[in-house]
Amino acid sequence: MATEVVVVGGGFAGLEAAFYLRWRAAGRVRITLVSSEPQFYFKPNSIYIPFGLDPGRLLLPIGPAAERAGIRFVTARLEGMDPQEGRLFLASGSPSHLAYDYLIIATGARMRPEEIPGLGDHAAQIWTADQMLDLRGRLRKLVELARQGHRQQVLFLVPPNNRCSGPLYELVFMLDSWLRRQGVRRQVDISYATYEKGYIQAFGPRLNEVVELEFARRGIHGVRNWIAQEVLPNVVRFAHGETLPYDLLISFPPYVASTWLPPLPADDRGFLRTELSTRQVVGYPHIFAAGDAADFPVKQAYLAMLQADAAAEQVAARILGTEPQQVFEPTSMCIMEQFDTATFAHVPLRLTGDPQRPVEVDERANGRYRVGVSPLWRMGKKLLGYYLPWRFRNGLPFHAGKPWAAMEAGLKVMSTLLAR
Ligand SMILES: Cc1cc2nc3c(=O)[nH]c(=O)nc-3n(C[C@H](O)[C@H](O)[C@H](O)COP(=O)(O)OP(=O)(O)OC[C@H]3O[C@@H](n4cnc5c(N)ncnc54)[C@H](O)[C@@H]3O)c2cc1C
Incomplete structure (x- = not known):
């Protein structure tokens, strides 16, 4: 019988986890993807909206993409859960509850401007x-x-x-x-x-x-x-x-967590406590958390997808009875748009345990910390802006298969030439 996996969240981490798991364990798993919104919003490119971009161009309907991957999609808000019974309670949707063997939580964050009076x-x-x-x-x-x-x-x-x-x-x-x-x-x-x-x-x-x-x-x-x-x-x-x-x-x-999910362990902002490399929620062997919803101190789409891959890989390995092929190694990659030029950064990170400065560049990853400024990086940003929605639209994970290998090789060449 197929294992039931529920992924909650229709953002970078949720879609990546669902599509990755489908890609790794097809035939052995039944995946239900739950999101409060019917569309995926490609937030990193929303920086162009103030300067004229139509926001509609950043939206991708999740239903058809999930269908292409053979994943059931439910538009509903997760409101609560019973981890002992493996049940989720949904509001504003049908069904009103879901059962799971494994759960991946990727419900993201929200803003709390009230913390600064007047903001x-x-x-x-x-x-x-x-x-x-x-x-x-x-x-x-x-x-x-x-x-x-x-x-x-x-x-x-x-x-x-x-x-x-x-x-x-x-x-x-x-x-x-x-x-x-x-x-x-x-x-x-x-x-x-x-x-x-x-x-x-x-x-x-x-x-x-x-x-x-x-x-x-x-x-x-x-x-x-x-x-x-x-x-x-x-x-x-x-x-x-x-x-x-x-x-x-x-x-x-x-930032605070978008959804507080007692009795799961969380920090004072509601971010779920996880084991760094596996993304397992501490104390809950069948529950994983990825992306902004989890307690990694830096919130980024690229990191969210790396976490999603690691979580989905753990679940796939357990279902297939194999060893996990990868774990989460925090490395940030970003391209900073500036219109007249752009800055690329590839940053291996390390947790410090110091709340004032919770991460630092991992000096052990000597040579992999690379930063470069060049107008050519604007092309890299554009390419990622086409590649990612194309993968998700087709029900495929960002970080997998030959297209990603080609993309990664291209970025490596650019980084050798245009960063130090
Ligand atoms: C302006 C801007 C620019 C950015 N630029 C970059 C960039 O260049 N590079 C980069 O790496 N990162 C960038 N980021 C950060 C990046 O967008 C986030 O880190 C990323 O979206 C996190 O992905 P996620 O899947 O964890 O959460 P989200 O993308 O926020 O997705 C959360 C999902 O969960 C759903 N959800 C929430 N609560 C519930 C619930 N209770 N039940 C069901 N579903 C729920 C939401 O509808 C949504 O689908 C940027 C962010 C902003 C605001």
């Missing part, structure tokens, strides 16, 4: 497509005012407990390039304040260096280790007493 009321945010469209409107207004001769101040803000600052760095560089093209850059002051001790702290000293050079080249005023305490209309107050003014505030708020 939710005064800042433009970047989590949803609607927020990105709202930002588009605010940027157009800003350009209009700048053209009329009203000097404008834009402040980018990363508060503590944001777990993925990269996109805000992309947006500040993209905005600078875009304002130059609009011919109004001189009328706009841009500042960037982050709680991090180094810019894009999680990705180590080389990324910090790149950002410092870019801020200097572009005339952006950057400050680190500034902890936002309160947001008032037109000014942000920081813990050490300083303030920064703004006409437009753009922020990426603190």
Whole structure:
């Protein structure tokens, strides 16, 4: 009889886990994929929405993709569970409950701007497509005012407990390039304040260096280790007493888990406690967690998919009675869009156990920490933007088979030539 596996979440981790498991254990497994949304949203490319991209181009219907892979798809919200009985309770959908032999949880995160008084009321945010469209409107207004001769101040803000600052760095560089093209850059002051001790702290000293050079080249005023305490209309107050003014505030708020699932063990933000390499939820041998929903401190689509592969591999190995072929080795890969150029980073990471600086570059992976800046990396970002939706649309995992081997080889060649 086929083993019943339920995967919850229709994002990067959920789709990757479901498609990977199907690819590895076809015929031996019955997979049900549950998601509160019927569409997959390709969030990393939502950075283009404020500058004109139609958000509809980032949506992919999950139902047909799952059907292609022979996976049952249920649109419903997971509300609770009984891990002793292996049962899930669903709201807003049919059926009202599901039974599983193995469960992979990939329900992602959500924003909690309320942690910083005033942030939710005064800042433009970047989590949803609607927020990105709202930002588009605010940027157009800003350009209009700048053209009329009203000097404008834009402040980018990363508060503590944001777990993925990269996109805000992309947006500040993209905005600078875009304002130059609009011919109004001189009328706009841009500042960037982050709680991090180094810019894009999680990705180590080389990324910090790149950002410092870019801020200097572009005339952006950057400050680190500034902890936002309160947001008032037109000014942000920081813990050490300083303030920064703004006409437009753009922020990426603190993260919490999207779904709290007692009695599963979780940290104080609801992120599920997992064994690092296998993604098994601590104390629950049949339950795994991948992506933003789990307790790995850096939240990223690339890391989410690596975790999903590792979780699905564990489940596949148990069903097939084989040894797992891979485990989760935290390595981040990202390409940071800047419009006039782009920055590539390949960063092997290590957990430190220090809550102030929970990850650091893994020095043992000497030579694999690579960073490069070149307009050619924009092509790499475009390629990933086509490759990933193409794989998912066809019910196939991102990291598997010959297409991924070819993609990886291409990235390696580019990284040898264009990064150090
Ligand atoms: C603007 C922006 C740019 C980014 N750029 C990059 C980038 O360039 N590179 C990169 O690697 N990462 C990037 N990220 C981060 C990346 O998007 C996330 O890390 C990634 O989406 C996490 O994937 P996930 O599957 O864990 O969660 P999500 O993609 O958030 O998916 C969660 C899924 O679970 C579903 N769900 C939630 N709760 C429930 C429930 N209770 N029941 C059923 N279903 C539920 C949701 O509907 C969704 O389908 C960016 C993020 C943002 C906001």
